[in-house]
Every structure is written in C-alpha cells, then in structure tokens.
Amino acid sequence: MDFHIRDIDQAVGGRHRMDWAAQEMPVLASVHEEFSNDKPLAGLRLGACMHVTTETANLMKALQSGGADIVICASNPLSTQDDVAASLVAHNEIPVYAIKGEDDETYYNHLNAVLDHKPHIIMDDGADLVSTLHKERPHQLADMIGGTEETTTGVIRLKAMAADGALKFPVIAANDALTKHLFDNRYGTGQSTMDGIIRATNYLIAGKTVVVAGYGWCSRGIAMRAAGLGGSVIVTEIDPLKALEAVMDGFRVMPMAQAAPIGDIFVTATGDINVIDKHHFETMKGGALVCNSGHFNVEINIPSLAEMAVEHARVRPFVDQYTMKDGRKINILGEGRLINLAAAEGHPASVMDMSFSGQALAAKYLIDNRETLENKVYVVPQEVDQRIASYKLNAMGINIDVLTDQQTEYLNSWQHGT
Numbered sequence: 001m002d003f004h005i006r007d008i009d010q011a012v013g014g015r016h017r018m019d020w021a022a023q024e025m026p027v028l029a030s031v032h033e034e035f036s037n038d039k040p041l042a043g044l045r046l047g048a049c050m051h052v053t054t055e056t057a058n059l060m061k062a063l064q065s066g067g068a069d070i071v072i073c074a075s076n077p078l079s080t081q082d083d084v085a086a087s088l089v090a091h092n093e094i095p096v097y098a099i100k101g102e103d104d105e106t107y108y109n110h111l112n113a114v115l116d117h118k119p120h121i122i123m124d125d126g127a128d129l130v131s132t133l134h135k136e137r138p139h140q141l142a143d144m145i146g147g148t149e150e151t152t153t154g155v156i157r158l159k160a161m162a163a164d165g166a167l168k169f170p171v172i173a174a175n176d177a178l179t180k181h182l183f184d185n186r187y188g189t190g191q192s193t194m195d196g197i198i199r200a201t202n203y204l205i206a207g208k209t210v211v212v213a214g215y216g217w218c219s220r221g222i223a224m225r226a227a228g229l230g231g232s233v234i235v236t237e238i239d240p241l242k243a244l245e246a247v248m249d250g251f252r253v254m255p256m257a258q259a260a261p262i263g264d265i266f267v268t269a270t271g272d273i274n275v276i277d278k279h280h281f282e283t284m285k286g287g288a289l290v291c292n293s294g295h296f297n298v299e300i301n302i303p304s305l306a307e308m309a310v311e312h313a314r315v316r317p318f319v320d321q322y323t324m325k326d327g328r329k330i331n332i333l334g335e336g337r338l339i340n341l342a343a344a345e346g347h348p349a350s351v352m353d354m355s356f357s358g359q360a361l362a363a364k365y366l367i368d369n370r371e372t373l374e375n376k377v378y379v380v381p382q383e384v385d386q387r388i389a390s391y392k393l394n395a396m397g398i399n400i401d402v403l404t405d406q407q408t409e410y411l412n413s414w415q416h417g418t
C-alpha cells in the first residue's frame with residue numbers, strides 16, 4: 001500500500017486518541033453500525049481531503065465499514081495529527097498522504113496522490129480536491145458520482161463553480177446542514193480557537209481586548225467564548241445585518257482600522273483576503289497576537305508584515321515574532337493558518353459527531369440519488385438533519401415534547417385566529 005506520513009511508529013498513540021474521541025461520537029457510531037450492515041458504499045472509491053484528526057479518522061472508519069475503498073490527504077498543511085495518520089495506515093489499511101508541516105508542493109502532491117486512486121466520491125474540506133480534479137484531470141470526471149463539502153469556504157467556491165457552469169458533478173454542502181454549522185462552526189470553532197490561542201501562548205484572556213474579524217457562525221462562536229473568558233470583544237464586519245447582530249449581542253463594532261490600535265488579540269474568520277493588512281500592522285500595539293481561524297491563510301497579510309519587519313524569530317512553537325523598526329513586536333500565531341487545528345486539536349469530538357454523521361449520510365444520499373442529481377450544490381435533506389439532532393439528544397439522555405393531535409391540527413390550520 002502506498003502512503004506518505006511522518007512516522008508509522010506513532011500508530012499506537014494515534015489509535016488510543018481515536019478511541020478516546022470515539023467515546024464522544026455516539027451518532028457516528030450508529031451510522032457506522034448501519035453502514036456495516038447495509039454496505040451503502042460497496043465497491044466505491046472515496047477520496048477525502050480533510051483535516052487528519054482523531055474525529056476524521058472515526059469518520060473514515062465508518063465509511064470503510066460501509067464498503068468504501070478509502071484514501072485521504074490533508075486539507076491543510078498544518079492540521080495533520082501524525083499519530084492518527086500512522087494509525088489509519090497501520091491499523092485500518094487506509095492510504096494516508098498527510099504530514100504536519102508539509103510544504104505547499106507536498107500538499108499538492110498529496111492531493112494528486114488521492115486523485116491517482118480515481119475516486120467516485122470526493123469528501124472535501126475547502127474544495128481544493130474538487131478544484132484540482134476539474135482543473136488538472138478533466139478526463140477523470142466521468143468516473144465521479146459526486147462530492148460532499150465540509151466547510152463554508154469550500155461551499156462558496158463550489159457555488160461559484162456551479163454558477164460558472166464549471167461544476168461537473170453534484171456536491172452536497174454538508175456544511176449547510178443545521179446540525180453542522182449551528183454547532184460545529186459556532187461552538188466548535190469558538191472553543192477550539194480559544195484553545196489554540198491559549199496553547200500557543202499561555203496568555204490570560206481576561207482583561208484583553210479581543211478583536212474578532214467577521215460575524216458569521218464561526219466568528220460568533222469565537223466572540224462568545226472570548227467574552228466568556230473575560231475578554232473585551234470588538235467585532236469588525238462588512239455586512240450591516242451581521243454588524244447589527246454583533247452590537248445587539250453586546251459587542252463593540254467598528255472598522256478594523258479603528259480596532260487595530262486598541263486590540264491585544266486579533267482573530268480573523270471572514271473567508272476573505274487581507275482582512276488584517278499593512279496599514280493595520282502600522283498602528284497595532286507592540287505585543288499584539290494575530291491569528292486566523294478561517295479556512296485559508298490569506299486573511300492576514302503576513303508577507304507585508306515580513307517586509308515591514310527588521311527581525312523575525314520563532315519564539316515559541318506556533319508563535320512568529322516580527323520586530324518593527326520602532327521596536328514594536330507583533331506576534332503571528334500558527335503561520336496565519338487555522339489556529340484551532342495548528343496549535344490545538346481542532347473541534348472537539350462531540351461536535352464533529354454531528355458534522356461527520358452528516359458527511360457520511362450525505363455520501364449515502366449521493367449514491368441513493370445518483371440518477372437524479374444534477375451538477376449543482378445541494379443542501380443536506382432536512383430529514384438527515386432531524387435524524388442527527390434526534391440521535392444526538394437521545395445519546396445525551398435528553399427527551400423533548402411531542403406535539404399533541406390538537407397542536408398539530410392548530411399548526412396546519414389557517415382558520416384559527418384571535
């Protein structure tokens with residue numbers, strides 16, 4: 001079996017951590033069991049480009065139990081957990097192409113290694129695999145049944161492809177399931193981003209001014225958790241509705257240029273480029289921490305900071321310190337890549353339980369509906385969302401009310417009024 005990982009000897013540690021995460025993934029366990037019985041993916045090759053974490057490993061095992069022939073590469077050069085990569089190879093016979101800290105060339109070689117397996121289904125996180133397949137291997141498109149996409153950034157890219165008429169197979173936007181973005185993007189990103197900042201720096205958040213760029217689901221979670229740790233939160237936005245929501249949630253809202261000289265900690269999660277730019281660095285306080293939790297490492301203009309700096313040193317793992325001419329030191333965490341996966345372990349298993357159950361069921365949906373789906377981006381069917389939420393509540397031991405016949409009748413009637 002071909003693979004490219006850091007060190008196969010780390011496999012046992014990886015398996016322990018995968019099993020640890022599995023304890024918090026009861027919904028995925030039920031999907032795993034169902035897949036083992038029904039084999040919905042029998043005979044199909046599935047190529048995944050995802051963060052190689054304990055949670056993803058449990059998803060891969062569930063898909064494999066459904067009969068799929070799996071191969072996986074990293075969806076980010078800094079997010080791989082090398083022990084997990086080793087365990088997937090050694091214990092599950094899944095070819096893995098992922099090494100934490102790989103350079104850009106290796107990253108794309110790994111994507112191509114997955115495409116060499118000629119997948120029928122792609123499970124993507126950020127749309128790099130789908131985009132590489134369309135751009136560089138159009139001859140392989142005929143083999144494809146479809147894809148699923150994990151993250152907001154990827155869904156935006158795929159919708160742009162569909163609008164251009166460039167998308168050549170159906171994709172299910174796993175990200176857009178309510179059981180994904182309302183929980184994973186908000187509570188997962190919120191907690192794991194603060195975890196990444198704290199592990200990288202060991203800073204106290206209480207008393208710090210935390211500037212959060214964006215107020216989408218991820219940023220909402222970050223702002224909420226930064227405030228919960230005692231930070232004084234400023235939100236920057238370009239969308240008036242989201243900005244208004246941030247104000248009414250109790251945060252200060254202002255342009256980044258105004259926030260730059262005030263902030264102690266900056267976190268971007270907008271999905272856009274150069275949200276923190278040269279003119280912002282020019283006014284930042286010495287000692288500022290700057291990091292990103294959006295999918296790509298484009299939100300902070302690090303090249304401009306590097307040009308401005310007279311000195312650069314890695315002062316701790318995941319902390320690059322740039323010294324300005326006037327002596328101010330600005331700290332970039334995790335090379336501007338997803339700080340929650342670079343310096344911490346990504347979202348906790350309990351929340352990935354729902355996201356990855358959605359992924360597995362989205363793959364099954366693609367297969368069940370392969371004859372009718374068009375080359376578009378689809379939302380996850382509502383019944384999948386409802387099923388995941390019910391299973392999760394059940395696993396948490398929480399019961400909810402059921403509509404009485406009278407209540408159902410009332411909701412379905414337009415005749416009742418005052």
Ligand code: ADE
Pocket residue numbers: 050051052053054055056188341345346347348349352
């Ligand atoms: N994205 C964010 N957190 C993750 C995790 N723990 N595993 C896989 N993908 C993730």
